[in-house]
Amino acid sequence: MRIILLFIIAMGLIWVxxxxxxxxxxxxxxxxxxxxxxxxxxxIRRFLSVGFVGDLVVKKIISxxxxxxxLKGNENFLAPGEVSxxxxxx
Amino acid sequence: xxxxxxxxxxxxxxxxxxxLRVGSASTVWKMLLMFLFSGVTFGATGLGAMLLMILxxxxxxxxxASAKHGISVSExxxxxxxxxxxxxxIYIAGLSAISPYTxxxxxxxxxxxxxxxxxxCCSLGFAEDIKPDFLTPTLRLMAKFAVFGAxxxxxxxxxxxxxxxxxxxxxxxxxxxxxxxxxVFAVGFINALNMADGANGLVPGIALASxxxxxxxxxxxxxxxxxxxxxxxxxxxxxxxWYFLGDTGxxxxxxxxxxxxxxxxxxxxxxxxFMAALFCYPCTDFLVSITRRWRAGRxxxxxxxxxxxxxxxxxxxxxxxxxxxxxxxxxLVVSGSTSGVVLCAYLADVLPSDSxxxxxLFAVQVLLYLTTLRYLTSIQxxxxxxDPA
Numbered sequence: 001m002r003i004i005l006l007f008i009i010a011m012g013l014i015w016v017x018x019x020x021x022x023x024x025x026x027x028x029x030x031x032x033x034x035x036x037x038x039x040x041x042x043x044i045r046r047f048l049s050v051g052f053v054g055d056l057v058v059k060k061i062i063s064x065x066x067x068x069x070x071l072k073g074n075e076n077f078l079a080p081g082e083v084s085x086x087x088x089x090x
Numbered sequence: 091x092x093x094x095x096x097x098x099x100x101x102x103x104x105x106x107x108x109x110l111r112v113g114s115a116s117t118v119w120k121m122l123l124m125f126l127f128s129g130v131t132f133g134a135t136g137l138g139a140m141l142l143m144i145l146x147x148x149x150x151x152x153x154x155a156s157a158k159h160g161i162s163v164s165e166x167x168x169x170x171x172x173x174x175x176x177x178x179x180i181y182i183a184g185l186s187a188i189s190p191y192t193x194x195x196x197x198x199x200x201x202x203x204x205x206x207x208x209x210x211c212c213s214l215g216f217a218e219d220i221k222p223d224f225l226t227p228t229l230r231l232m233a234k235f236a237v238f239g240a241x242x243x244x245x246x247x248x249x250x251x252x253x254x255x256x257x258x259x260x261x262x263x264x265x266x267x268x269x270x271x272x273x274v275f276a277v278g279f280i281n282a283l284n285m286a287d288g289a290n291g292l293v294p295g296i297a298l299a300s301x302x303x304x305x306x307x308x309x310x311x312x313x314x315x316x317x318x319x320x321x322x323x324x325x326x327x328x329x330x331x332w333y334f335l336g337d338t339g340x341x342x343x344x345x346x347x348x349x350x351x352x353x354x355x356x357x358x359x360x361x362x363x364f365m366a367a368l369f370c371y372p373c374t375d376f377l378v379s380i381t382r383r384w385r386a387g388r389x390x391x392x393x394x395x396x397x398x399x400x401x402x403x404x405x406x407x408x409x410x411x412x413x414x415x416x417x418x419x420x421x422l423v424v425s426g427s428t429s430g431v432v433l434c435a436y437l438a439d440v441l442p443s444d445s446x447x448x449x450x451l452f453a454v455q456v457l458l459y460l461t462t463l464r465y466l467t468s469i470q471x472x473x474x475x476x477d478p479a
Binding site: 003006007009010011012013014015016017018019020021022023025026047048050051052053054058060063064065 | 131185
């Protein structure tokens, strides 16, 4: 029972970093066109979730992911203030 | 630090003792140190990964008796490779599921074949970790030849065209010969890494430095996940000495490093000299060891205590009180002075990573290896290191 509890705690803690990395990646991509960077609160949260070295790793993964997707041409960034036609149609 | 702080730490250590059911205070202090390092470097995720590794290391599965593994003096687990694999899979699966903006594992068919080969190597090692001598050495060797032969046959892009050495470049340019040479090299490399895994922090240190280089160059999520998992394992392995990579880890990490290294040379981001310098210790030690055994009329793959890390450990252990510290210091000195130096030189941008001048650093490392081995052999009693008959 104790082992199962500790195992769940371990998985939960690992997932904290996974969620933070994934959320940071999505946020970065959404805000990229407007030139916004992640605010300080978000950075502190990320630091607590993924630590000092992990923060650098996540930043690099995000920037690499953005570059790869731009190169593949799968995604177009919206210009600041621009509204996508899909959104208007809906 | 005030008396109250010390009391709190002791209380915390006592709580950890009860929670993890460990009796010795030194064990708890080691755990606290491991959690501290993993927490500072990788935050909550690091703490979770460390806890997971502690739990896996405490299972009865894959336990090694004292002194059975390399220069170890304590009972340890061989499931380190499994722990690294679990952490990496959780991280990558989660990240890919949450963020559609994270490039996945399968960037192209070549990566699909590479991960297939890595999975096969991990499975081969896992069978050996769970049930030692489950497969005969010959069968294991044949299995490795089969998997790497298939990998390079299906994905010939892994075969480098130019290593900067004209004779080898000519041989590699002949299609079938190139495939055969790279397959032999791949199997040799995996065995070299497995053979070098004899001190705390040695192969984990080499893997850590290598993934740091690959991640700094490419920024792939998989490299980041491997860097994270190897870092946590490195802290665990060096501080406690309870946990080894095992065959799962050495075969699996060996296959990943081999694939990344070959692709790095093929796409021109790294020179062959850079890779030679980065993986100098396992490759040089492997060649020197099989030559030594062959000269002694023994099987090239039979185990002995003539590796540089064995001799260095003998040298260090009479000067350091703690057995674990002597073991870890040995691994850190070897990995730090080879792959660690290359990582520092790469990060400091001393040379472009595609420069052929890295061969010079490789030559210096080999010279240093041979000189140190010769010196340690000359000052240590010969009978102590005589190869078993």
